[in-house]
Amino acid sequence: MSERLTALRETIRQILPQVDGVIGLKTGPAGIVAPYLFKPGHPEMLDSLALWPKEPVPDTLKIIQKAYPNARLAIVCRGCEERGVVEMFKHAQVSLENLTLIGLQCVQEEALFCRCAKPYTVHARVTVGSPIAGVPDPLTEAFAAKSQAEKLAFWKEQFQHCIKCYGCRNICPQCFCNVCALEDEKWVETGRLPLPNPSLYHIIRAMHMTAKCVACRECEETCPAGIPLAIHFRLVARDVKEMFHYETGAVIEQKPPQLLTLEEGDYERSGLP
Amino acid sequence: MEYHNVLTTCPYCGTGCALHLQVLDHQLVGVLPAKNHPISQGGLCIKGWNAHAFVNHKDRLQTPLVRKGGKLVTATWDEALALIAEKLSALKAESGPDSIGVFASAKCTNEENYLIQKFARAVIGTNNVDHCARL
Ligand code: SF4
Ligand code: SF4
Ligand code: SF4
Numbered sequence: 001m002s003e004r005l006t007a008l009r010e011t012i013r014q015i016l017p018q019v020d021g022v023i024g025l026k027t028g029p030a031g032i033v034a035p036y037l038f039k040p041g042h043p044e045m046l047d048s049l050a051l052w053p054k055e056p057v058p059d060t061l062k063i064i065q066k067a068y069p070n071a072r073l074a075i076v077c078r079g080c081e082e083r084g085v086v087e088m089f090k091h092a093q094v095s096l097e098n099l100t101l102i103g104l105q106c107v108q109e110e111a112l113f114c115r116c117a118k119p120y121t122v123h124a125r126v127t128v129g130s131p132i133a134g135v136p137d138p139l140t141e142a143f144a145a146k147s148q149a150e151k152l153a154f155w156k157e158q159f160q161h162c163i164k165c166y167g168c169r170n171i172c173p174q175c176f177c178n179v180c181a182l183e184d185e186k187w188v189e190t191g192r193l194p195l196p197n198p199s200l201y202h203i204i205r206a207m208h209m210t211a212k213c214v215a216c217r218e219c220e221e222t223c224p225a226g227i228p229l230a231i232h233f234r235l236v237a238r239d240v241k242e243m244f245h246y247e248t249g250a251v252i253e254q255k256p257p258q259l260l261t262l263e264e265g266d267y268e269r270s271g272l273p
Numbered sequence: 274m275e276y277h278n279v280l281t282t283c284p285y286c287g288t289g290c291a292l293h294l295q296v297l298d299h300q301l302v303g304v305l306p307a308k309n310h311p312i313s314q315g316g317l318c319i320k321g322w323n324a325h326a327f328v329n330h331k332d333r334l335q336t337p338l339v340r341k342g343g344k345l346v347t348a349t350w351d352e353a354l355a356l357i358a359e360k361l362s363a364l365k366a367e368s369g370p371d372s373i374g375v376f377a378s379a380k381c382t383n384e385e386n387y388l389i390q391k392f393a394r395a396v397i398g399t400n401n402v403d404h405c406a407r408l
Contacts, residue, residue, distance in 0.1 A: 020274060032307045034278035034293045053308040053315070060276065063295065063302055068274050165319045167306070222306055224316030 004107070008076065008128045009046050011102060015074050015126070016040045019100065023060050024076040025050040035060040052110065056218045058084035058173040062094050074100035080114070080216035082121040083249025084173045087214055090256055093176050105129035114217050115139060115230070123252065140231045155232075159199045161225035168219035168229055169205060174212040181208065206232045211240045211256045214248045274298065280307060285320040287379035287406060288312065292321055301325050365397060374401035 012022050017040050026036035027050040035055045038045055061075050077085060082101060088094045103124030111119035112135055120131035146154065169175045169182060182201055213233040220229045240246050244257040255261060278293035290313035293305040304325050308315035327333055337353035338345040348356075364372055375393040377386045390402045 021276075023276075026277075028278065029280050030310075032280050032291065032293075032310055034280070034305065034307070035276075036278065037274070037276035039275070055305070055308070060295075063297060064274070064276055067297055071274060163318060165317060165322060167317055167322060170322050171306070221308065222315050222317070224313075224318065 004104070004129045005049065005051050008051065008102070008104060009049050011126060011128055012038060012046060012049065012074075012076070013043055015100060015102065016043060019072045019074050020068075021064070021071065022074040022076065022102070023057055023064065024102075025052075025055055025057075037064060051104070053221075054078055054081070054110075054216075056084075056171055056173045056216070057081050058088055058094065059171075061085060061099075062088060062173070062176070065094055069095065070098065072098045074102055076102045076104050077121065077124065078104050078106055078110075079118050079120045079122075080116070080214050080249075082123055083118075083214035084216060086123065086249045086252055087174060087212060087256070088176070089252070090259070091176070091212075096252070100126065103127035105131045108132055108135075111135045116217075117215065122250070137230075137234060139228050140234045143231045144235065155199060155202070158225075158227045159202055161227060162201070163225060164201065165224060167222040167224065171218045171222045172209075172213075173216070173218070174209065174214060175205075177208075202229075202232070206236055209233050210236055211244065211246050211248065211258050213237055278305060282382070283313075283317065283321040283324050284380055285324060290317055290321050292317060292324060294325055301328050361397065370398035371401060373397050373399055374403065375399075377402065377404040379404060379406040 008024075012024060016022060016038065019040070021040075022038040024036060024038055025033050026038075026045065027033050027048045033050045033053055033055065035057050036045070037060075038049075057075060057077060058081055061073065064071065064073065075081075075085065082103060085094055085096075085099075085101065089096050101121065101124035103121030103126065105121065105127060106114075106116065106119035107129070110116075111132060115135065115137035117134035117137065119134060121127060143151065143154065166182070169180065181204060187201060213236065215230065215234060215237065217230045219233070220227070223229060237248065240257070246254065246257050276295070276297050278295055280291060280293055283290040283292050291307040291310035292313070293307055294301055295303040295305055302325075304317070304322055306315045306317045306321075307313060313321075336347045337350060339348040339353055339356060361373060375389055375397070377389045381389075386404070393399055393402045
């Protein structure tokens with residue numbers, strides 16, 4: 001791990017003078033890690049550069065680019081974070097212009113922790129570490145092998161523990177709607193406790209993550225109830241791949257299947273009023 | 274252009290979950306959980322996730338209010354604290370220290386709760402100390 005850290009530090013040190021800032025992770029008080037914007041002129045901050053635990057940095061990029069659309073930025077991203085940035089670009093949440101991707105390749109123990117199929121970056125031209133192969137996801141495989149009734153029973157049991165913290169939605173860099181369907185009064189009346197079995201919440205979110213989830217597992221990591229949320233997002237992603245030949249983060253030019261784009265004249269040709 | 278995170282403790286209950294306040298150019302822009310914190314381990318409840326919301330809320334009191342002629346009017350801290358001291362002293366002189374009780378809060382830090390019981394016992398002279406979490 002420390003060799004990768006040294007290499008990453010050196011890479012950022014070289015890039016810093018050419019940009020306005022580099023988004024990475026920094027160790028703070030008591031060894032707690034958080035996203036940080038490293039600035040040229042302050043290379044000493046790189047002494048506290050951190051690798052792990054990973055953080056939802058695509059969202060940090062969005063926050064900074066929203067305030068500074070023309071800033072020249074670089075971002076340290078792992079495979080899932082690169083996929084996150086690419087998908088957010090397709091949905092006009094972040095810009096790839098003036099952005100340097102610094103690909104950080106994950107090591108075996110990180111991939112096993114994440115049950116990750118793609119622990120590597122594919123677009124970043126600057127990379128640190130050597131890419132390794134993906135690992136299986138035993139939880140998702142075990143779930144997929146269950147019968148319909150067992151699957152239902154599994155989620156019913158799991159979702160009983162949900163405290164409706166909205167953490168899985170809040171932390172997800174791919175959840176960025178200005179008005180979130182999950183906050184609709186239909187599901188939770190203001191001033192009332194959420195429904196005892198809030199599985200509708202989870203089904204709605206799973207559907208809304210269609211062709212958006214980048215398998216970063218941030219939702220699962222933040223869940224105080226320990227619900228293995230990535231299982232259903234990954235199975236939705238598997239269906240999207242089979243049905244629409246779409247994989248998040250893979251091809252920058254490929255439009256997500258749920259995005260409807262009209263060419264000049266399409267509307268007239270549709271025959272709609 | 275500055276972005277950093279400030280590690281702090283959630284102000285909403287006594288559990289003591291850690292959270293990061295995301296700061297962009299000295300403005301509070303959001304909350305992030307603290308993954309490798311021993312207590313909250315990267316999780317938060319809905320209150321912690323919204324712990325930044327009240328900081329700049331328009332309904333938040335920015336100064337003490339003192340009731341004058343049945344109406345709450347803004348006051349300075351010196352004015353408010355002087356009034357409290359005066360009333361507490363008068364009550365204590367009139368009816369004794371046990372006529373006064375002090376309510377601490379599960380939302381305060383240990384240190385703040387320690388200070389308020391110390392204030393009750395050493396300054397006012399009463400053991401009437403309680404707090405909401407005992408309800
Ligand atoms: S999900 Fe994959 S790419 Fe992301 S941190 Fe884990 S191992 Fe790395
Ligand atoms: S794994 Fe979870 S947090 Fe990550 S993109 Fe998918 S739904 Fe969002
Ligand atoms: S993070 Fe877990 S407990 Fe919170 S809303 Fe999502 S599933 Fe429920």
